[in-house]
Amino acid sequence: MAASMRFQRWKEASQSGADFSKKGSIDSYIVSLVGFINSQENYFTTSSCSGRVCVYSENNLSGLKKKGCTWLYTTHEYAESGNILDAIKNSEEDAVFKFEPFVLHVQCKTLEDARIMHQVSVESGFRNSGISLGKSGKIITAVRSTHGLEVPLTSHGIVLVSDQYVEYLVKLANEKLEENMRRIDRFFSNLKIHMDQAKGHVSSSKTKNSSLNCGSCGQPITSTHSKGQKPAKHTGHVNPSRTEKNKTEKTQCNGDSKNMESDEIEDIGSLFNT
Structure with missing residues (x-):
């Protein structure tokens, strides 16, 4: 009972608080997905990104990255090579082109809830998903994949690649963005099936055939x-x-410390097999 009440307090605090992300709002492509998860009794989202194409610059000192970076260009939709080329012309440091796929952090009420969320994630194509447990009792499922892309474009303000290569990178990133959207749609669809079955909204015959x-x-x-x-x-x-019968693939559990609370994280991935 105490754990249940604590989870409810965390959920209420999370949903009533301000959005501290750089954008300040949920990405349009996943508004419905995030809303659906937050409407479930045993889940709520703590951070999310639908996926993005960006260019950022960083200043290197003796080969070590300084904290923080300067965003030269970012979009959660299809990128355009002209905008990328304009962005790197203004950089006097080290500009990097990057595609970041969908990522979602979901706090779960119980370990079984986290297992279900992780199972749906992996089956939907997000095979780098994992589960982390904080010492305060917070159970987080991170939904994520590995089809990212990161390429340096300039060094100390000097452009290292041709315009044609930038155009190729943009085409490749846009293709990855399309696949990213398909995986999100698949995840949403599969999650609805699981949630309906868990709540008993599907008849026994329909559940059997779903x-x-x-x-x-x-x-x-x-x-x-x-x-x-x-x-x-x-x-x-x-x-x-x-x-459950064919437990052959161990859960990958690499908690993203940037999206978690300050409490230390204990990796419990080995407890969950898919």
Whole structure:
């Protein structure tokens, strides 16, 4: 009971407080997703980013990065090479081009709630997701992937690459942004299925036939997988109903200290298998 009340206080404090992010608001593409998670009794979000393309500059001293950086360009939508080229012309330091994929931190009421959130994340394509436990009892699931991109463009104000190469980087980043959006949509869809099943909103027959979408191709994971059949189109699928039985992949749990409270984090990833 005490733990439940403490979680509720944390949730109320988080949702009533100010948004301290640089932007000051939730990214438009994930407003519905964040709202849905926050409407669930056992979850609430603590930080999020839908994904972005940016250029920032940093000043290096004896090979060590100084704290902080200067943002030259950033967008949560498709980038344009002309804007990137204009941005690096104004840099007198070391400018870096970067694509950062979707990241979401969700505080969970119980370890079982965190396990479910992590399972949905991995099955939706966010395979670098993990679970962290703070000494104060806070349980955080970090939803994230590894398809980022980071390339230096200038050194001490000198442009190192051609305009053509910048155009190529922008094209590559925009393609990654498209895949990022598909994964977010898949995650949202799969999360709704899990939440409905958990609340009993789906009839037993419908629940039996409901399926998650594959993190690789986006197609449903069908019942044929429970029989060990793996159609060529769905190679590598893992049947959710056999997750507990086939514990072969250890949870990756690398807590993002920048998005957590100041209390020390204990890695408990080894307790959760998917």
